[in-house]
Amino acid sequence: MPNSIIPQDQDGKNIFNAISAFFRVFMIGKLLRQCNAQKEKGVPVLDIFKYKLCNIFSGRSMYMQQRTGSYRESFSKNTFYRFLNNAKINWLRFSSLLSKKVADAIEPLTSDDRINAFVVDDSLFERTSCKKTELGSRVFDHTTMRYRKGYRLMTLGWTDGNTFLPVNSCLLASSRERNIIGPKLHFDGRSLASKRRALAQSKGTDVMIELLKNAQSAGHHADYVLFDTWFSSPAQLIVVKSLGLDSIAMIKKSSRVFYEYEGTMLSLNKIYGICKKRRGRSKYLLSVNVMIGKDQKIPAKIVCVRNKKKKNDWIAFICTNPNLAEEEIIRIYGKRWQIEVFFKTCKSYLNLVGECHSLSYDALTAHVAIVFTRYLMMAYEQRCNEDNRTLGEIFFFLSDELADITFGESFQIILNVMLDSIYAVFRPTEEQMNVFIEIFVGRLPEYLRNFLVKCAMAA
Numbered sequence: 001m002p003n004s005i006i007p008q009d010q011d012g013k014n015i016f017n018a019i020s021a022f023f024r025v026f027m028i029g030k031l032l033r034q035c036n037a038q039k040e041k042g043v044p045v046l047d048i049f050k051y052k053l054c055n056i057f058s059g060r061s062m063y064m065q066q067r068t069g070s071y072r073e074s075f076s077k078n079t080f081y082r083f084l085n086n087a088k089i090n091w092l093r094f095s096s097l098l099s100k101k102v103a104d105a106i107e108p109l110t111s112d113d114r115i116n117a118f119v120v121d122d123s124l125f126e127r128t129s130c131k132k133t134e135l136g137s138r139v140f141d142h143t144t145m146r147y148r149k150g151y152r153l154m155t156l157g158w159t160d161g162n163t164f165l166p167v168n169s170c171l172l173a174s175s176r177e178r179n180i181i182g183p184k185l186h187f188d189g190r191s192l193a194s195k196r197r198a199l200a201q202s203k204g205t206d207v208m209i210e211l212l213k214n215a216q217s218a219g220h221h222a223d224y225v226l227f228d229t230w231f232s233s234p235a236q237l238i239v240v241k242s243l244g245l246d247s248i249a250m251i252k253k254s255s256r257v258f259y260e261y262e263g264t265m266l267s268l269n270k271i272y273g274i275c276k277k278r279r280g281r282s283k284y285l286l287s288v289n290v291m292i293g294k295d296q297k298i299p300a301k302i303v304c305v306r307n308k309k310k311k312n313d314w315i316a317f318i319c320t321n322p323n324l325a326e327e328e329i330i331r332i333y334g335k336r337w338q339i340e341v342f343f344k345t346c347k348s349y350l351n352l353v354g355e356c357h358s359l360s361y362d363a364l365t366a367h368v369a370i371v372f373t374r375y376l377m378m379a380y381e382q383r384c385n386e387d388n389r390t391l392g393e394i395f396f397f398l399s400d401e402l403a404d405i406t407f408g409e410s411f412q413i414i415l416n417v418m419l420d421s422i423y424a425v426f427r428p429t430e431e432q433m434n435v436f437i438e439i440f441v442g443r444l445p446e447y448l449r450n451f452l453v454k455c456a457m458a459a
Helices: 010-025 028-034 045-058 062-068 077-085 091-109 192-200 204-217 234-242 268-274 326-348 361-386 393-398 407-416 430-442 446-458
Strands: 117-126 137-141 146-159 164-172 224-227 246-250 258-261 264-267 286-292 298-306 314-319
Touching: 010 028, 010 045, 010 361, 028 045, 028 091, 045 077, 045 361, 062 077, 077 361, 091 164, 091 204, 091 361, 117 164, 117 204, 117 326, 146 204, 146 326, 164 192, 164 204, 164 326, 164 361, 192 361, 204 234, 224 326, 234 246, 234 286, 234 298, 246 326, 258 268, 264 268, 268 286, 268 298, 268 314, 298 326, 314 326, 326 361
Parallel strands: 117 224, 224 246
Antiparallel strands: 117 146, 137 146, 146 164, 246 314, 258 264, 258 286, 286 298, 298 314
């Protein structure tokens, strides 16, 4: 990397050293070459990638650096944008491979019986205007329950209960032609660019399965897949089971979805109504074993708990491993909350939405992958600074591993952040979200925390 971008202040040097060490430990250059990111001549791709990764910590965009005369890189802005617009780079594969390397570095720090999980969710990637943005669409925002302009950022993450790692993602346009506002470019159907755009216009449930398959092909493994009501149809649970993964999900109280209970197909409300509930201060109200599916059926367990937001309301979870204890189902599902913190951190501190104004779908995909790389670096740095087991073999044997999420913590998260309507998205109030972000940022190394706070204030 050119010496011209090495910062002069101490915090900046610490960040530069941390990024350089991250690149060296996880062999970022080799991963980029495996994903078709290479140049035969000219500026090395690794220099451009490292500049883009570091740019968030400088507090100025490339445009402002050029306007103020502080831009002293060896490549022009045209070279930079050609890199982002390159349709041949497989960013989905890059994110999956890098997150696998980081997960491999973290997994030895925990015991073998620790339950790891994939987490799937989407978040609004908003654009102020989509008339010239490729595949820009009117997409439904589950938070505001309104249509907004932009994309839905479908994300698959991995967690061991303490550290969350983004694995891969897809910017979803609308699957309906009438909701697509921006232009649609056509490529050879055999090319990566065409496949990337076809995936972007697929249904969210299909994209979720594709992301899981990509994660598995990169070597990722987990015990469960966690997701909310938007992906918890019986058909989706069966497809996830066919991948060798069990699911734990919150389910809707829909009158059109049926489960086989004692030989009869019943809706969730019917099952809840005819079954005897547990009394007193039980940790759950009801637990029943059911069969899901029509032609192909698999066993599952439904667990109902009280909703503290409404005294007479309840929440239901389903697990495709009926042998798992009810308390464990609730506790493990609490790990899903980490992806909400991830989205808030990326948007508030890593400039996920506001940094890239490109009109190319390839450039937006590259930008998301680079933001994910920033988060992976911070998550790894946070774990190294917090977990004594990273300091050497003696500490590994003498120190206790970082605690997994407890049942009490999981139960409190699930019940305290429920919305008034069961059909709304599982999310907290703005005040609660800010508390979670403050905790996350407060546990980062000081030099990273100082820069992120400066960036947030500048934004």
